[in-house]
Amino acid sequence: xxxxxxxxxxxxxxxxxxxxxxxxxxxxxxxxxxxxxxxxxxxxxxxxxxxxxxxxxxxxxxxxxxxxxxxxxxxxxxxxxxxxxxxxxxxxxxxxxxxxxxxxxxxxxxxxxxxxxxxxxxxxxxxxxxxxxxxxxxxxxxxxxxxxxxxxxxxxxxxxxxxxxxxxxxxxxxxxxxxx
Amino acid sequence: xxxxxxxxxxxxxxxxxxxxxxxxxxxxxxxxxxxxxxxxxxxxxxxxxxxxxxxxxxxxxxxxxxxxxxxxxxxxxxxxxxxxxxxxxxxxxxxxxxxxxxxxxxxxxxxxxxxxxxxxxxxxxxxxxxxxxxxxxxxxxxxxxxxxxxxxxxxxxxxxxxxxxxxxxxxxxxxxxxxxxxxxxxxxxxxxxxxxxxxxxxxxxxxxxxxxxxxxxxxxxxxxxxxxxxxxxxxxxxxxxxxxxxxxxxxxxxxxxxxxxxxxxxxxxxxxxxxxxxxxxxxxxxxxxxxxxxxxxxxxxxxxxxxxxxxxxxxxxxxxxxxxxxxxxxxxxxxxxxxxxxxxxxxxxxxxxxxxxxxxxxxxxxxxxxxxxxxxxxxxxxxxxxxxxxxxxxxxxxxxxxxxxxxxxxxxxxxxxxxxxxxxxxxxxxxxxxxxxxxxxxxxxxxxxxxxxxxxxxxxxxxxxxxxx
Numbered sequence: 001x002x003x004x005x006x007x008x009x010x011x012x013x014x015x016x017x018x019x020x021x022x023x024x025x026x027x028x029x030x031x032x033x034x035x036x037x038x039x040x041x042x043x044x045x046x047x048x049x050x051x052x053x054x055x056x057x058x059x060x061x062x063x064x065x066x067x068x069x070x071x072x073x074x075x076x077x078x079x080x081x082x083x084x085x086x087x088x089x090x091x092x093x094x095x096x097x098x099x100x101x102x103x104x105x106x107x108x109x110x111x112x113x114x115x116x117x118x119x120x121x122x123x124x125x126x127x128x129x130x131x132x133x134x135x136x137x138x139x140x141x142x143x144x145x146x147x148x149x150x151x152x153x154x155x156x157x158x159x160x161x162x163x164x165x166x167x168x169x170x171x172x173x174x175x176x177x178x179x180x
Numbered sequence: 181x182x183x184x185x186x187x188x189x190x191x192x193x194x195x196x197x198x199x200x201x202x203x204x205x206x207x208x209x210x211x212x213x214x215x216x217x218x219x220x221x222x223x224x225x226x227x228x229x230x231x232x233x234x235x236x237x238x239x240x241x242x243x244x245x246x247x248x249x250x251x252x253x254x255x256x257x258x259x260x261x262x263x264x265x266x267x268x269x270x271x272x273x274x275x276x277x278x279x280x281x282x283x284x285x286x287x288x289x290x291x292x293x294x295x296x297x298x299x300x301x302x303x304x305x306x307x308x309x310x311x312x313x314x315x316x317x318x319x320x321x322x323x324x325x326x327x328x329x330x331x332x333x334x335x336x337x338x339x340x341x342x343x344x345x346x347x348x349x350x351x352x353x354x355x356x357x358x359x360x361x362x363x364x365x366x367x368x369x370x371x372x373x374x375x376x377x378x379x380x381x382x383x384x385x386x387x388x389x390x391x392x393x394x395x396x397x398x399x400x401x402x403x404x405x406x407x408x409x410x411x412x413x414x415x416x417x418x419x420x421x422x423x424x425x426x427x428x429x430x431x432x433x434x435x436x437x438x439x440x441x442x443x444x445x446x447x448x449x450x451x452x453x454x455x456x457x458x459x460x461x462x463x464x465x466x467x468x469x470x471x472x473x474x475x476x477x478x479x480x481x482x483x484x485x486x487x488x489x490x491x492x493x494x495x496x497x498x499x500x501x502x503x504x505x506x507x508x509x510x511x512x513x514x515x516x517x518x519x520x521x522x523x524x525x526x527x528x529x530x531x532x533x534x535x536x537x538x539x540x541x542x543x544x545x546x547x548x549x550x551x552x553x554x555x556x557x558x559x560x561x562x563x564x565x566x567x568x569x570x571x572x573x574x575x576x577x578x579x580x581x582x583x584x585x586x587x588x589x590x591x592x593x594x595x596x597x598x599x600x601x602x603x604x605x606x607x608x609x610x611x612x613x614x615x616x617x618x619x620x621x622x623x624x625x626x627x628x629x630x631x632x633x634x635x636x637x638x639x640x641x642x643x644x645x646x647x648x649x
Contacts, residue, residue, distance in 0.1 A: 022646035025408075037407035041215060041383070042638040043415050044646050047408045056416035062424075076340055080348035089352050102357035102435050106364040109428045113368040113421060117375055120417035121402070124410045128403035142406055143383035145215035150407075 009132040009180045010036075010152040011163050013172025014141075018044050021147035024170040025050040028149060031166070035155035039139070039148040058119040065115020066108050073100065073107030132178045150178065206489040208302055208640045213484055215638050222380070222634045223387055225480055226627065233479070238623050244616025251610030252327055260330045262606045269589045269601035274328040275439075277611050279457075279581040281321035282362065282436055286429055286458070287465020288314025289369060292376070293425035296418075302493055304636040305485045308380075309476070310469050311373040312629075316621040317468070318366045320614040325358070354438040361435040368428055372421045378404050379414070380630035433461045440584065447527035447588035450515065456508035463501035463547070464577035466494050467570040472622065474567045476631070485637060488561060495554040495566060498573065502551030505580075509548065527588055535600055536587045539579050546576025 015021040018040070025038050029052040038044075038051060074097070081087065082095035092099070121127070133139050133150065142148050149172060151163050160177070167175050209218075255262055265272050288310040295303040326335050338359045340349055349356050382404035385397035404410065437453035470491070477486045516528040531540050550572045553559045560566060591598045625631075638644055 018644055018646045037409050039406045040408060040411065041219075041406060042379075042635040042644060043408070043411040044644070045639075046646060048412050050646075051408055053409065053412050056413045058413050058416040059420060062420050077351045080340060081351050085346065085348050087350070089350070100351040102354075102431070102438070103351050103360050105431060106357075106360040106428075109424050109431075110364040110367060113371055113424050116417045116420045116424065117371045120375065120413050123413045126402045126404065126410075128405075129398060131403060131405060133405055134403075140386035143379070143386045144219040 007180050008153045008160065009178040010150050010158070011160070011167060011175060011177050012133070012136060012139075012148055012150045013167040013170070013175040014138055015147040015149070015172060018147065020171055021149065022047065022050050024149055024172065027170055028151070028166075031157065033151060033155055033157055035152040035158075037150050037152075039133070039142045039150065041143050041145060041147075044147075057123055058116060061115040061119030061122070062112050063115070065119075066112035068115075069108040069111025070104055072111065073104035076107070077103055132180050136176060136178060138174055138176070206302075207487070208304070208485075208489070209637065210484040210487050213641070215641065215643070218485070218634055218637050218641070219383055219387075221480075221482070221485070222630050222632045222637075223384055225631050226384060226629070227387070230627065234623060234627060237619065241616045241619035241623060245613055245620050246616070247609040248323065248611075248613025248617055251606050251613060252323070254606055255327055255610070256332055260328070262604060264602060264604040264607055266599070266601075268592065268597050268599050269586055271585050271589060272601055273582075273603045273607040273611055274324040276578065276581040276585050277614065278321050278324040278328075279436055279585075280464070280578045281317045281324075281614065282365075283433065283457075283461035283464045283577060283581075284468045285314040285317040285321070285365070285369070285465060286433060286461035287469050288312070288317075289365075289425050289429040290462050290465065291469070292372060293422040293429065296422040297426060300493075301640045302490050304640050305482070305490060305632055306469060306473055306494075307636070308373075308376065308633045309473060309625075309631055310465075311369065311376070312622065312625045313465075313468060313472060314369050315366065315373060316618050316625075317465075318362065318369065319621065320618050322362065322366070323614065323617075354435065354442045357435045358439055361432045365428060365432045368421070368425055372425055375414075375421065376418060376633060376636075377630060378402060379406060379635045380633060382406065383634055384630060430458055433457045440588075445588045445592055446521070446523040447531065447584070449524075450512065452508055452511055452515070456505065456512075459501045459504040459508065460547075460577060460580060463498060463505055463551075464574060466498045466501070467573035467577070470494055470498075470566060470570045471574065474563055474570075476626070478563075480631070482632070485632060491563065491566065492557075492560050495560045498570070499551050499554040502547055502554075502573065506544075506548035509544065523593060527591070530591050531583055531587045534587065534591060536583060536590070539583050540587070543576050543579040543583050546572045547580060550576070 015024060021038060021040065022044060025047065028036055029050065038047060040047070044050075077100035078095045081100070086094045088094075097104070138146065139148065149167065149170070151158060151167065157163070164175055164177075213221075263272060263274065265274075288307075291303045291310040292307045292314075295307075326332060329335050329338070337343060337347075338349060338356070349359075351357075378401055381397050381401040385394060385401045388394040388397055434454035434457065437457035440448040441450060441453040443449060473486060474491075477483065513528050516524045519525070531537070550569050553565075553569060559569075586601050590601055
């Protein structure tokens with residue numbers, strides 16, 4: 001990144017059709033870009049491969065949540081019914097994995113869902129209410145029917161004029177510089 | 181390998197000549213609507229000036245909802261005796277209503293989670309409203325056990341929170357499992373619903389003209405930008421939540437059925453209860469989805485996105501689950517006869533021919549006979565008739581829970597302790613009011629949140645395919 005680009009977030013261009021943005025994304029990926037994104041009104045099938053994105057890390061937090069939930073359930077039921085206030089019910093053991101199983105099951109699902117839900121927010125860095133993209137007038141159409149590729153200034157490949165021309169060669173329209 | 185080689189040589193020559201017939205898939209969105217049309221259609225519902233019918237219904241719903249709150253207030257200030265509960269029937273309408281409303285909720289999760297895993301793309305146009313229905317139905321359901329505990333200010337004892345008596349909840353009780361199941365169900369359904377809505381809230385935010393509207397939807401949309409890096413995590417999370425909701429929804433009504441099945445009351449103590457309750461829940465839930473969606477489709481002219489194919493599919497699910505429920509009724513009878521247990525046998529004969537036989541036959545005619553009309557294409561295409569049949573199913577499923585809960589308790593082991601349960605006016609008003617409470621929430625949802633999932637509708641449009649030319 002050079003000094004000149006300090007106040008620039010990146011350049012954006014729009015596309016009208018999913019197939020156009022899909023093929024453009026493949027070329028940006030092949031050109032070796034790392035800091036860039038494709039903004040679309042809906043997830044385009046196969047776009048992760050077209051962008052060369054790795055598999056989403058959200059499942060790791062789901063697993064972590066699930067394991068935490070199961071162990072929390074075990075700890076909860078064991079502490080309450082067997083340790084802090086042990087009661088003999090029907091001559092059965094104070095605690096086993098069987099009788100509170102529905103509780104463990106629900107705790108597993110609850111915490112796994114928390115892991116997934118908050119994982120999505122964490123990995124997507126949301127909430128994020130102030131973003132330079134929101135200042136672009138054409139960005140408001142991206143949630144409707146417009147597709148947008150954004151090349152960010154922090155990428156090593158970024159050079160304002162060259163990047164603009166690159167987007168032009170991809171068939172992009174409305175090429176705009178995004179300022180921070 | 182050798183075998184595979186042989187079989188390829190023996191491949192009939194005719195297979196090279198025939199070309200598989202191209203069967204057109206049912207269109208999910210009619211009239212080749214564009215992406216912009218979808219955005220406009222859905223956003224217009226929240227952007228247009230409040231329609232008069234909405235205001236009228238909202239006031240009416242608030243009025244009806246007041247019946248529940250007045251009923252609950254009267255109950256709390258007087259005592260649970262006002263509910264018509266007395267020995268031997270300690271579980272009356274409150275439990276019936278609880279099971280009824282929880283069951284309604286199940287279709288929403290089935291549509292949003294199970295049909296998502298099964299890649300049933302037709303779910304997209306109805307899943308948002310069905311999920312909203314789930315959440316509001318569970319809220320209505322939750323009111324009943326909460327107040328049924330009698331001293332509602334001690335209801336927090338159900339949760340594993342330390343109290344000054346130093347006593348903990350007893351995790352061997354199915355009622356305690358229910359607390360965990362229903363609260364988890366409510367929480368996870370809400371997370372799933374909200375997460376699915378974020379991109380659409382972003383779309384409404386981007387179209388907002390007034391500052392307060394912009395602020396409201398910006399806050400809810402969490403700064404969603406629709407970047408593919410976000411979509412990648414979003415889709416993974418959505419799939420995982422669908423995967424988590426599937427065992428969850430099956431467990432919830434299973435555990436609700438444990439409230440009955442784990443006890444040793446004749447007619448309750450059967451292993452068929454979990455699958456039978458789940459099938460019944462989906463049955464009643466789909467009926468409620470159609471009850472709500474058919475008028476909405478007509479009011480907002482959603483005929484292109486909720487078309488005959490969607491209605492057909494829902495009717496067929498009602499037919500399938502209704503037949504499963506009918507089969508379960510028959511199985512219960514057979515097992516009662518086959519068990520050789522005199523009490524069990526009596527419980528079922530008493531259901532069909534005893535003092536509550538009127539309720540039993542309402543249940544059978546509404547749940548088993550009415551949905552059979554859905555075998556006929558003409559019936560499925562007549563939407564007024566579909567709507568009426570769905571009302572019958574709703575009524576029938578309420579009576580199913582009534583029959584299960586009350587008949588077994590009213591006539592159990594000792595004839596000397598038999599009784600006849602009838603609800604009081606407080607019971608009736610409290611239940612009646614929950615329809616108002618549900619409608620208030622559902623009307624607010626229609627007015628302020630995206631009724632149909634725009635992003636998902638765009639995915640199923642043919643022009644969304646990046647390889648199409």
